Amino acid sequence: MRFVGWRRTIPIRSAQPLEFKGEDIVYSTIERRSGKASQPTTTRCFTVITIILNLKGTLAFAGVSLFIKEKGMFSKFLDIDMDFFLNKIAWGRQASDGRLDEDIYIPWKEPDFRTFLKDKCNLRKELKIKGRVVKDHVEAFDFWEELIDDGQIEAPFQVTHIDAHTDLQTGYPNTAMLYLLGELLHIPLNRRLNELNKEQMNSANYLAYAIACGFFSNVEMVLHPDYENENLPTIFFSNCDVNSSFLEMKAYDKTQVRYGTPKETIKFDNKIPFKIVTDTKHYNAKGQYDYVLFCQSPEYTPQSADFTLEVIKEYIIEI
Template sequence: MKILDLDMDYFMEKVAHTPLKNSKRLDDEYYVKSVWTEKRVRDFLEKNLGLSKENKIKGRIVKGHDEALYFWEELIKNDQLVDPFEVVHVDSHADLGLGCFSDDFIQEKLIMMPVEKRRKTRTYEFNGKIERINIGDYLLWAIAYRMISRLTYCANPNDDKNDYSWDIMKDFHEELIFDKKVTNIIQLKCNSKMEMPNYNSEDSYKKKYLEGAIKEPEVEFIIIPTIEDVSYKGDFDFAVLAQSPNYTPANADYIMDIFREYIIEI
């Protein structure tokens, strides 16, 4: 099964990196003027993603992008979605944990748990504080939950496309991203017996870490760095759009109304 996972900040020429807090919206003219026109949004939904108002897809509009994960769990619980499934992630951010605190917890502790217990885990401790799944790492949690078998990241062409941690890659290897589609492999792993690495040689560190490591299933990770190469035929089982108010100006909210024309809200 295949999920379309959209974020409204993809439809902007300028990408915000630091989320605003206290429910504030981006009001700088720099971002306001960067929002796509209605025609451009519709063209992308119809011509690039293949969505159709005549053949609507069941879906939902959420506020924070981490709510997409809870939507998928709801669908699984109701026997509407079978996992593992494919996710097409159209966003200005990879949401794979870069800049978050969860990476070490997920790779050192979470994946050591049985899958059923993992999926009940929502929080972890960092520096004496309780942290939880958030908008920047929910896809990494979904991979650790073994929900995702294939992930395509349609990245905003106006920003970095490699905003993820190299240590979630299989054998710590990643193909460099330029202006063409690339395929990497995500493979979470844990080597709890690993001592602090000797950084004299990166290859030596990789070899030492991988020796005896417990490895998760491989997840194909495709990065599409251009709008032109985003090409689907609307063959999605479900679709979700995140408003992401921390990263979008208020004048982008009209996109939610447009999206509603292409889905059956559930």
């Protein structure tokens, strides 16, 4: 059984998969690289932290990707859609529509794309992180579920969503919205992922499902400059106010949701800090991400943008 809730952990990321069993595993990694014998166990904790703080650059130069996360810190996930890197946004597309017109939808130039990855997202070719390239954005949910099942990531975690769309569109007051507000959010949080019905989930709403399943501790959206906030589903926000800076999922009577008249809130989830950015000047990643997913979204992108698929692979270890 899978449990999603508030948990604290000390994950370690390295070039080789490691399972944290105490300070010895961290210290032994450094010992193998330095060739020096270990100090007494009673002093290792202090020594390890000092080495990491002072020699992080040296370890990176030596080809070691080592990162220790203190208790209470959350993993960070970078979720990117190719359609962010176009001159304009496409709306209401279907898979059967095929690719966008290359003469109308123009992708960023490759040097600009690389600069964004390096300077804004803090991605480094010499310090690759685990990631995946997918075709459809709904696959992000499957990736998160896989990482949680395998114990590679703990929920909740921080997510930065870089996209031309919010991927929160649940078809209010019908279909996915009816299921989320009228059924799923009534279930205790630690049971939702196991009892989840994905029938209505798609690339336009998978993020709403992930929020409802308690995946995130913080949501940051970096959206296309042409995006307008009135497209945000207000019912997912604290006090139904998109400017509240908090997401707050709420359970309602299913009949009221069906007829578009949800009034009395039956249950509130914990508030989740939310930030939206539509000017990349105001987006600068703090620290490094632990995982990255890059999505093609073929019906929302022209073929001329596919060069980004190969570029992003230079920055990740595909899993």
